Amino acid sequence: MDNFKIFCGTSNVPLAQAVCQYLDVPMGVAEIRRFSDGELSTAIDESVRRCHVFVLQSTCPPTNEHLMELLILTDALKRASATSVTAVIPYYGYARQDRKVKPRAPITAKLIADLITTSGISRVVTVDLHAGQIQGFFNIPVDHIYAAPVLLKHIKENRNNGDLVIVSPDAGGMERARAFAKGLDAGLAMTDKRRPNPNQAEIMNVIGDVEGKSVILFDDLVDTAGTAIQAAEALIRNGAKSASLCCTHGVLSGKAVERIKDSVLEEVIITDTIPPSQEMLDCDKFKVLTIADLLGESIKRITTGESISSLFN
Numbered sequence: 001m002d003n004f005k006i007f008c009g010t011s012n013v014p015l016a017q018a019v020c021q022y023l024d025v026p027m028g029v030a031e032i033r034r035f036s037d038g039e040l041s042t043a044i045d046e047s048v049r050r051c052h053v054f055v056l057q058s059t060c061p062p063t064n065e066h067l068m069e070l071l072i073l074t075d076a077l078k079r080a081s082a083t084s085v086t087a088v089i090p091y092y093g094y095a096r097q098d099r100k101v102k103p104r105a106p107i108t109a110k111l112i113a114d115l116i117t118t119s120g121i122s123r124v125v126t127v128d129l130h131a132g133q134i135q136g137f138f139n140i141p142v143d144h145i146y147a148a149p150v151l152l153k154h155i156k157e158n159r160n161n162g163d164l165v166i167v168s169p170d171a172g173g174m175e176r177a178r179a180f181a182k183g184l185d186a187g188l189a190m191t192d193k194r195r196p197n198p199n200q201a202e203i204m205n206v207i208g209d210v211e212g213k214s215v216i217l218f219d220d221l222v223d224t225a226g227t228a229i230q231a232a233e234a235l236i237r238n239g240a241k242s243a244s245l246c247c248t249h250g251v252l253s254g255k256a257v258e259r260i261k262d263s264v265l266e267e268v269i270i271t272d273t274i275p276p277s278q279e280m281l282d283c284d285k286f287k288v289l290t291i292a293d294l295l296g297e298s299i300k301r302i303t304t305g306e307s308i309s310s311l312f313n
Helices: 013-023 063-079 108-118 132-137 148-158 171-184 226-237 256-261 292-304
Strands: 004-008 030-034 040-044 052-056 084-089 123-127 142-145 164-168 187-194 202-207 214-222 242-250 268-271 286-289
Touching: 004 013, 004 292, 013 052, 013 292, 030 063, 040 063, 052 063, 052 292, 063 084, 063 108, 084 292, 108 132, 123 292, 132 142, 142 292, 148 171, 148 242, 148 268, 148 286, 164 171, 171 187, 171 214, 187 226, 202 226, 214 226, 226 242, 226 256
Parallel strands: 004 052, 052 084, 084 123, 123 142, 164 187, 164 214, 214 242, 242 268, 268 286
Antiparallel strands: 030 040, 187 202
């Protein structure tokens, strides 16, 4: 599949440019406009007839704006006679609403999957879904990419000094943390979390041996950072000599960056699935790793029909 083009919305322009550089292809030319009433419109400024098009767009905050950009771009491309449109969504917004947690609640992650499919997208590529079962919400192929190789490489080169313990912030993340600990030949522990309200968490206990260890909290995303900071404090109280955080998606809403600056966390390692804010870049606690090569290689393998899963074996 040689005849392919890459476009992007406004959420991940630097990442999309880096992916294009990896693949040695030019960025597709499209203009996204906003009318005075807030409506979005787009114009594709080059021919995409009979092309296989990839649209790179995270549905990160402002989530609804970026989601609509993706859908409108897709509609424009399909109406311009693109053969297929693959949505490359490094961060899949609304992924935490993947089930009914109380009566009369929506399953918004499924609704978003339906919208994406209805818009004409024929394949989705996404990174570290909050819940793997979201792949089943789609009736089109989903390539689930893992950022672990990028994160593991960084830690092996900079932090793997023989006393590491990987900590899951809750029971739900143990499978993810176990696989990460195995890749580092590190110990494994868990904190016991209670969540009385959305975006609120209480750390009750530490399960596992962390005394005298350098611990790394490992999760798929960090949002308000409340859980991570409470967990780090609990780990230090239980004898850990240092606590860091490693995750794929740095949502970091509200005053999360400020909280991290003032916390016991030594370092926060994230990727650029969500573009880092200037406040993050100015804080020396943050280390932002790029997944451009990983996404670029995945796109290349889709176009050539090669295996993507072999990237993670």
